[in-house]
Structure formats: structure tokens, C-alpha cells
Amino acid sequence: MSCAGCCSTPSSMVTDSEEIAGIYREISKFPNPLKSWIGPQVTLKRGEKYRTIYSEWAQRDLERAEWVKFSREYIVFCDENYVVHTCPSGKCTELQGILLSRDSPSGTLKSVLRKHINNKGEEQQYLEIWSKTSKERSINLTALDKHGKVYEDEQFGCLAWSHSETHILYVAEKKRPKAESFFQTKPELSAEEKNCNSNKAEKCQKPAQEDQFLYWEDWGESLVNKNTPVLCVMDIESGDIFILQGIPEHISPGQAIWAPKDTGIIFVGWWHMPWRLGLKYCTNRKSALYHVNRMGIECLQISSGLNSVRSPRLSPDHRHVIYLESGDVSTHHQCHSLSLYNLDKNVISTVVKIVDNPTVDGFTGIYCSELALNCWASDSKRIVIDTPQRSRKELMIVNTATGDVTSLTTDSEAGSWALLDIHQDLMVVSCSSPNCPPTLKVGILPAAGQEQEINWVALDEVKPLPGIDWKILTITPPFEQANPMFPGLRFESILLILEQKKEVKPPLVVIPHGGPNSVFVTRWMLLPVALCKLGYTVLLVNYRGSSGFGQDSIRSLPGNIGSQDVKDVQYAVESVLKEGCVDSDKVLLIGGSHGGLIGCHLISQYPGFYKAFATRNPVINLVSKLGTTDIPDHTMVQAGFDFVPDQLPTPSLLTALLSKSPIVNVAQVKTSVLIMLGEKDKRVHPTQGLEFYRALRARHIPVRLLWYPDDCHSLAKVGTEADIFMNIALWFDFVLDITKAA
Numbered sequence: 001m002s003c004a005g006c007c008s009t010p011s012s013m014v015t016d017s018e019e020i021a022g023i024y025r026e027i028s029k030f031p032n033p034l035k036s037w038i039g040p041q042v043t044l045k046r047g048e049k050y051r052t053i054y055s056e057w058a059q060r061d062l063e064r065a066e067w068v069k070f071s072r073e074y075i076v077f078c079d080e081n082y083v084v085h086t087c088p089s090g091k092c093t094e095l096q097g098i099l100l101s102r103d104s105p106s107g108t109l110k111s112v113l114r115k116h117i118n119n120k121g122e123e124q125q126y127l128e129i130w131s132k133t134s135k136e137r138s139i140n141l142t143a144l145d146k147h148g149k150v151y152e153d154e155q156f157g158c159l160a161w162s163h164s165e166t167h168i169l170y171v172a173e174k175k176r177p178k179a180e181s182f183f184q185t186k187p188e189l190s191a192e193e194k195n196c197n198s199n200k201a202e203k204c205q206k207p208a209q210e211d212q213f214l215y216w217e218d219w220g221e222s223l224v225n226k227n228t229p230v231l232c233v234m235d236i237e238s239g240d241i242f243i244l245q246g247i248p249e250h251i252s253p254g255q256a257i258w259a260p261k262d263t264g265i266i267f268v269g270w271w272h273m274p275w276r277l278g279l280k281y282c283t284n285r286k287s288a289l290y291h292v293n294r295m296g297i298e299c300l301q302i303s304s305g306l307n308s309v310r311s312p313r314l315s316p317d318h319r320h321v322i323y324l325e326s327g328d329v330s331t332h333h334q335c336h337s338l339s340l341y342n343l344d345k346n347v348i349s350t351v352v353k354i355v356d357n358p359t360v361d362g363f364t365g366i367y368c369s370e371l372a373l374n375c376w377a378s379d380s381k382r383i384v385i386d387t388p389q390r391s392r393k394e395l396m397i398v399n400t401a402t403g404d405v406t407s408l409t410t411d412s413e414a415g416s417w418a419l420l421d422i423h424q425d426l427m428v429v430s431c432s433s434p435n436c437p438p439t440l441k442v443g444i445l446p447a448a449g450q451e452q453e454i455n456w457v458a459l460d461e462v463k464p465l466p467g468i469d470w471k472i473l474t475i476t477p478p479f480e481q482a483n484p485m486f487p488g489l490r491f492e493s494i495l496l497i498l499e500q501k502k503e504v505k506p507p508l509v510v511i512p513h514g515g516p517n518s519v520f521v522t523r524w525m526l527l528p529v530a531l532c533k534l535g536y537t538v539l540l541v542n543y544r545g546s547s548g549f550g551q552d553s554i555r556s557l558p559g560n561i562g563s564q565d566v567k568d569v570q571y572a573v574e575s576v577l578k579e580g581c582v583d584s585d586k587v588l589l590i591g592g593s594h595g596g597l598i599g600c601h602l603i604s605q606y607p608g609f610y611k612a613f614a615t616r617n618p619v620i621n622l623v624s625k626l627g628t629t630d631i632p633d634h635t636m637v638q639a640g641f642d643f644v645p646d647q648l649p650t651p652s653l654l655t656a657l658l659s660k661s662p663i664v665n666v667a668q669v670k671t672s673v674l675i676m677l678g679e680k681d682k683r684v685h686p687t688q689g690l691e692f693y694r695a696l697r698a699r700h701i702p703v704r705l706l707w708y709p710d711d712c713h714s715l716a717k718v719g720t721e722a723d724i725f726m727n728i729a730l731w732f733d734f735v736l737d738i739t740k741a742a
Contacts, residue, residue: 020534020729024722027530030437031059034069036420036428037374040107050077052089053428053459055420055440056101065719069095074459076442078426083442083457099125099152100159100170108132111159111168113150125150127168129236139239141172146241147232148173153222154370155279156229156254162262163318167233169265171254174228174243178207179214219252220278220630221683221713227276229254231265231292245296252276253290255310260318260343264293266302268309274645278630278683280713281518282332283369284308289323289341302341303348309339311371317380319343322400324371327354327551330637331558333517335365335551338385340400351400357488358550363396363405364389367519367547372419377445384408384427384445386418388548391472391492393417393521395429397451406451415470415522429456432524434496435468467499468532472522475575477544481567486556489544493572494520496528496538497581507586507736508576509536510610512543512569514593516561516638517554519547527590527725534729537582543568543598559640561594562660566601585611586739588732589671592616593684593713594638600662600692603671612735614674614728616715617684620692622657628685666695672702672738674731676724678711704731 039052053074061068073089100113112128124142127150128135141150151157151171160169208214216227229252231244244265247253251269259266270279270287279285288305289312292298303309308326315322321341327334338352355365368387375383383398393416395408409417415433422428425445432438439462443454473493483489500506509531513520520540528538542549543565545557557564577584589610591599596618603613619625626635626649633643639660641653658664675693677686689705696703706727711720 017726017730020726023533024530024725025062027526027533028060028062028722030524031057031070032524033057033420033430033438033440035373036430036440037103038421038423038426038428039103041424048077049079050075051426052076053440053442054103055428056095057092060718060721062718062722065717065722067718069098071095074440076426076459078444081444081446082455083426083444086442086457086459088459099150100157102159102161104161104165105163106165109136109161109165111161113152113159113170127170127234129168137236137239139234141241144241145175147175147230147243149225150232151226151229151254153226155219155223156226156252158254158256160257162258163260164262166236167262168236169256169258170232170234171229171256172232173226174230176216177211179212180207180209181212182209217272217276219276220280221681222280223278224680224682228252231256231267233265244292246292246299247290247296248299251287251290255312257312257314257321259291260314262294264291266291266312266314266321268312269301271305277633280683281369281515282631282634283310283324283336284326284330284332284334289321303339310369312341313371313373313375313383315376315380316378319380320400322351322371322375322383324366324368325350329551329555329558330633330643331517331554332631332634333367333369333515333547334554335367335547338366338383338398338400351403352398352405353403354551356550357486357552363407364548364550372421374421374423375419377422378425379448382445382448384419384422386429388519388521390548391494391520391522391542393523395419397445399448408451408454433464434470434494434522434525434528436464437462437524465529465533468529469497469499470522471495471497473572473575475568475572477568477571481564481571483544483556483560483564486552489549489553489556491544491546491549491553491568491572492542493576494522494540494542495576496532496540498532498535498537505581505583506535506537507588507732508573508582509538509588509590509732510541510569510573511538511590512541512565512595512598513546514591514595515547516543516545516557516565516594516598517547519549521548526721530725531729536588536732539573539576541569541572543572558638561638562597562601562662565594565598566605569598569602570606586736587611588735589613590615590728591618592715594619596620596684597662601665603673604662604665604668607668608670610671611739612672612674612732614676614731615689616676616724617678617681617686617713618662618675618689618692619684620661620688621663622661623654624691625684625688626657628687630682663691663695666692667699669696669699669701672731672735674704674706674727676706676715676727677708678713678715678720679707679709680712683713702735 034056036055055072058067070092075089077085097115110130114126127139129137156171219226233242250273253267256267269290287308289302291300310324312321312323324336325339335354340351358364366387395417397406414431418430420428430438440459441456443456446453476490589599596615636643675689677689693705708720
């Protein structure tokens with residue numbers, strides 16, 4: 001690593017709270033693309049052909065303390081092989097209350113699931129059908145009372161048009177029986193209610209008094225109150241809603257698509273026996289692909305159910321379904337295989353295998369959580385995916401006939417890419433870098449074998465932020481830190497550097513990611529960029545066990561948390577310090593969730609090395625976490641044990657868990673600590689952070705605790721996120737001032 005540009009030019013740290021807030025406002029105004037879809041082709045009188053690109057974006061509104069969704073439209077003129085011209089169409093428009101939306105296959109109709117607050121302050125859900133000129137139907141789903149709330153999350157949710165464009169498929173919470181007190185005063189029954197017969201059983205159903213306080217188990221973090229999803233089909237013409245029956249009772253259905261000719265529904269079913277484990281960020285949950293016929297009479301399991309599956313996508317010729325399938329490790333995220341279901345032959349084959357140990361600079365495997373809704377090329381043989389490849393997220397083309405995988409973005413200057421839509425080989429993608437906000441690009445996918453010739457055209461002009469540079473550092477652990485079971489593994493870090501205005505070495509902020517099987521990729525991220533603008537150099541560490549580096553890297557971490565991951569981060573930091581580009585006396589640390597566990601270990605295993613530590617919902621005590629988290633299997637597996645649902649804790653198990661917990665070494669801590677907790681966190685219960693806070697206070701270590709009553713594990717609400725950044729910046733400034741004075 002060269003120091004060129006690190007400390008040759010100049011700046012002073014920003015310390016005034018108003019200046020800090022101003023920088024945060026400046027950086028947070030850049031919006032993030034959520035999704036895009038391509039309209040049908042239009043031919044003008046002179047033969048020119050164009051399409052309209054629709055896109056939805058999210059932007060932080062700091063005054064309203066909420067995410068604002070808005071739409072952008074573009075016109076794209078293209079011929080068979082190239083995009084000729086692009087231009088924006090109209091102005092941005094804020095989208096009010098839209099939870100889900102989807103264009104029909106022909107592009108002539110649009111379905112919208114909308115949230116509306118009535119004049120009584122009650123939230124209601126409407127399903128709307130729009131044509132090109134007006135709203136054709138609006139159905140109050142809440143008033144119909146056929147089911148509970150519609151699922152709008154990525155885990156279960158869908159809004160799928162039938163191929164005939166006569167029906168809409170979606171997922172909702174199953175209608176629950178009403179419950180009331182044993183002692184509630186009841187109105188006198190009408191004659192109709194007294195004569196209630198079996199044909200009116202549902203309407204006249206008696207409330208279940210014994211169920212007033214019955215516990216309804218949900219699917220954990222970010223899926224609160226989601227217990228029993230059902231598949232719902234609405235007839236657009238009549239407005240009738242049909243709840244599909246025949247789904248096995250031991251599974252929860254979601255991610256549904258229509259089978260060819262609308263003969264049935266293909267969906268993913270997740271096992272919820274013996275109980276529901278958290279699903280958010282957990283792509284390993286036991287599940288299978290199913291097919292249920294239109295009447296819900298027959299439901300067949302398609303895939304084996306031995307592993308987990310997700311993201312079924314039907315090919316344009318309606319002959320194949322492609323989907324992701326997990327491997328044989330028990331970690332929550334991992335390398336996936338790509339499986340192909342042949343609908344004609346009812347045969348499943350593996351297109352792309354799991355990559356255990358990739359070659360240097362070779363394909364590392366598939367690590368995306370979801371496939372794009374539209375990912376098939378028009379030839380029904382190739383699909384486009386975006387997936388981390390080490391510390392970059394790349395666009396890959398997969399030939400399902402041969403299994404060949406080719407990168408479309410290997411030599412790109414942009415850091416990371418994501419596919420938003422592909423239709424008749426016209427692609428819309430998002431790309432960004434650590435110093436450049438997201439922008440949309442379009443390109444036409446060439447014929448098979450010529451994919452490298454693709455020409456990308458930007459729909460927006462977005463320039464990198466001046467004065468910020470970044471690089472990827474490849475690190476080989478020293479011999480004594482190599483994993484004997486998986487030798488030769490390397491890892492990476494991403495370094496963000498601010499050009500300096502004078503010969504002053506900047507402080508270094510170190511950030512290990514959570515997960516632990518997630519990954520930092522070279523994309524736009526608000527926190528690192530804002531810290532960089534404040535005058536810090538930022539190091540994002542993808543320690544061994546991160547996604548994107550091969551399955552062996554993921555296998556190497558279970559049983560070694562608190563050791564291998566901690567040593568990797570420390571070695572990465574010391575490697576940067578050796579270059580002399582940052583101030584070695586001003587090293588600071590940020591970490592959330594498992595990154596918080598790593599950070600807590602770092603400040604106790606290397607006392608005084610880190611001057612300040614800011615942690616969000618940290619894992620402190622694996623013993624107490626085991627009984628309070630929505631993912632107890634994660635605790636067991638990462639600590640190196642098998643998870644058995646009916647297993648009871650033993651003294652030896654608890655001792656082993658405690659030995660890997662940061663809380664046992666808290667007496668060694670000398671670092672000033674800022675703790676930020678979400679009261680509604682179901683992944684890492686806030687009592688974990690409280691335990692750490694009390695242990696530090698008892699030992700007179702400077703510590704500050706922030707409590708966010710309306711936020712959960714991610715602490716991602718706009719107001720929470722902004723407050724966290726301000727407090728981190730001021731905490732670091734406060735500690736550095738003390739260090740300087742000392």
C-alpha cells in the first residue's frame with residue numbers, strides 16, 4: 001500500500017456541531033434507487049423506437065425524519081444492439097402510501113398496494129388497478145376482512161399478475177379469530193345472529209374468550225406480527241378474493257409466482273416447526289419449492305427440502321424456473337448454488353455449484369440474497385445476477401445451458417453494480433462507489449459469447465465527491481494466525497481516504513461489519529463517507545468469514561469468533577498504521593451486532609489501543625443472548641456447536657459460550673465507549689448492551705448510552721440514524737480532545 005495522496009495535502013478536523021450537521025445534510029440528500037421497470041416498446045412514425053424507464057427512489061427527509069419515496073422516468077431510444085439516446089421525462093414525483101406496485105406483463109396495467117389512514121386514524125390497505133389513463137378499480141382489502149395485513153416485505157411478499165392479466169396474486173396474514181374478555185358485556189343478538197346456520201359460520205363465529213391473550217409467534221426481527229402467511233388471489237373484474245387452500249400446515253408460503261398458463265402457483269414454503277426462527281438476513285432457513293394448483297386442491301413439493309431455497313423466477317418461454325439454493329453449512333448466510341427446474345420434464349439440475357475455494361481473481365460464487373424479479377435474457381437460456389465478488393458487487397451473466405459464468409463489469413471504474421430490471425435484453429442497473437452516489441445506467445445485452453461488448457449509457461450524471469479516494473487492500477494473515485483447517489485464506493479491507501490540506505495525519509476509524517457472514521462492498525455508504533468528510537480515514541474490514549470469498553472462508557469462522565475475526569481486524573489496522581498515513585495515536589472503532597462483539601473484544605484484548613468505541617446493539621454475552629434472541633441457532637453455530645431445537649443448556653455448553661463472550665474481559669477495557677440500543681431489537685436484545693454499560697460504569701470507564709424506543713436491530717430510521725451519526729462524531733471529537741490535552 002502506497003501513502004501517495006494520504007497525507008501530502010491538507011485539512012483540519014470538523015468539530016463544531018453545526019458544521020457536522022451540515023456535512024451530514026449534504027451527504028444524506030443523495031437518494032438510493034429501490035427498483036426500476038421497463039415499459040413496452042413504442043415505434044414512432046419515422047421508425048424510431050423508444051421505451052420508458054420507470055424508477056422508484058428513497059431519500060432521507062431529515063425535517064420529517066422519514067424516508068421519502070419518489071419516482072423518476074426516462075425515455076430511452078434504442079435499436080437492436082445499442083442505446084442511441086436517453087433523456088429524463090418530466091419531474092420527480094413523491095409517492096404517497098405505496099407499499100407495493102407491479103406492472104402487468106403487457107405493460108398496459110399497473111397494480112398498487114396502498115396504505116391509507118382514514119378519518120378515524122385507522123390504517124387501511126387498498127389494492128388499486130391503474131390503466132394508462134385512470135384508476136380502474138380500488139378495493140378496500142381491510143374492509144373486506146378476508147385476511148389480515150398484506151405482506152410487503154422481501155421475505156414473503158409479492159404482487160404478481162397472472163399471465164392472462166385477469167388476476168393478482170399476493171401474500172397476506174391469515175385472518176385470526178376475534179378474541180374478547182370472559183367478562184365483556186355483549187349486545188343482544190339479532191334474529192339473524194340467533195338463527196346463524198353452518199353456511200354463515202364464519203360471519204357468526206363466536207369470539208374465542210380463552211384466546212384473548214394467546215401468544216402468536218412471529219418471524220422475528222423486522223417481521224413482527226407476521227405469523228401465518230396465506231396466498232391470496234383477486235379476480236380483477238369481480239373484485240372477489242380467494243384464499244388458496246391446500247398448503248401444508250407445517251410451512252409458511254411466500255415469494256409466489258404464477259405457473260405457466262395460470263394453472264397454479266409456484267412458491268417457497270418455509271418450515272415453522274417446531275417454532276419460527278428469525279428470517280431477516282437468514283438465507284439458510286429450511287424451505288422448499290412448491291406447486292399448488294389453481295383451486296388449492298393439490299400441493300406438491302418440488303425441491304428436496306434438505307436445504308433452503310429462494311427467489312423462483314420463471315423464464316420468458318415458461319419452460320424453466322431458476323432459483324437460489326443454500327449449501328451444507330449452518331451459517332445464516334453463505335454461498336448459494338443456482339438451481340434450474342425444468343417444467344416440461346419435472347427435473348431439477350444445478351447450473352452453478354457452490355464455490356469452496358476460488359482461484360486468485362476467479363469467480364467466488366453466488367452470495368446475493370435475492371434474484372431480481374426480472375433476471376432472464378430473452379433467449380430463456382441466460383440470466384443476469386448481481387453478487388459480491390470479494391469486496392466488489394459485480395454483474396454476472398450465467399448461461400443455464402452450459403453453467404458458464406461471465407462478469408459484465410470486471411474492468412469497470414464503478415465499485416459495485418446491481419440489476420434492477422431486464423426486459424427483451426434491455427437492462428437497467430444501479431452502480432455506485434464509496435465516493436460516488438448511485439446512478440442508473442442502461443445497456444443492451446449482446447448475444448451469447450459477446451457479453452463483454454456491452455455499452456453502458458448513464459441515465460443521470462453523478463460525479464464522485466471531490467477529495468475522497470478509495471482502494472481495496474488484500475491481506476494475508478501471518479502464519480501464526482492461519483486457520484489450520486482452511487489454510488491460505490486471504491481477506492480484504494476497503495480504505496476511504498480524504499485528501500489533506502496540510503501535513504497532519506488524520507485519525508483512523510475502523511469498522512468491522514456485522515453478520516458475521518455479510519460483507520462490505522465498494523458501494524455508496526452514508527456513514528463512511530460522512531466520517532471521511534469530517535477528516536477521518538475510514539477502514540472497512542472484511543475479515544475471514546465474510547461473504548464473497550468462497551464457502552471455505554465462511555466455514556473457517558464458526559468456533560473461532562472472538563479470535564480469528566478479532567485478529568483479522570487488528571492485523572488489518574496494524575498494516576495500515578505501518579504505512580504512516582494515519583495518526584497511530586488516534587485510532588477509533590465502530591461496530592454493530594457481531595461487529596459490536598468484535599469491537600468489544602478488540603478494546604479488551606488490546607487495552608488502550610483504540611481511543612473511543614461506538615457500538616450499535618452489540619453482542620456482549622452469548623449465554624444471555626441464547627435465550628433472548630430470535631435466532632438462537634446463530635449463537636450456537638457461530639460458537640462452534642450444532643443447534644438442536646430440543647437441546648437444553650448444560651454447564652459445559654454455557655461455560656464455552658461465556659468464554660467467547662466479550663463480557664468476561666471487560667475488566668481490561670480502557671477505551672471510552674458509546675452504546676446505542678434499539679428497544680424493539682429482537683435479534684440482539686437491548687439487555688445485552690445494558691449489561692455492558694453497567695459493567696463499564698462499575699469500573700469507572702467513560703461510557704454513554706443512547707436508547708431508541710421506536711427502533712429495532714438495524715437502527716435505520718431516519719431520525720435514529722441521524723442522531724447516531726451526530727453522537728458518534730461528537731463522542732469521537734470529545735475523546736480526541738481529551739487525548740490531545742493529556
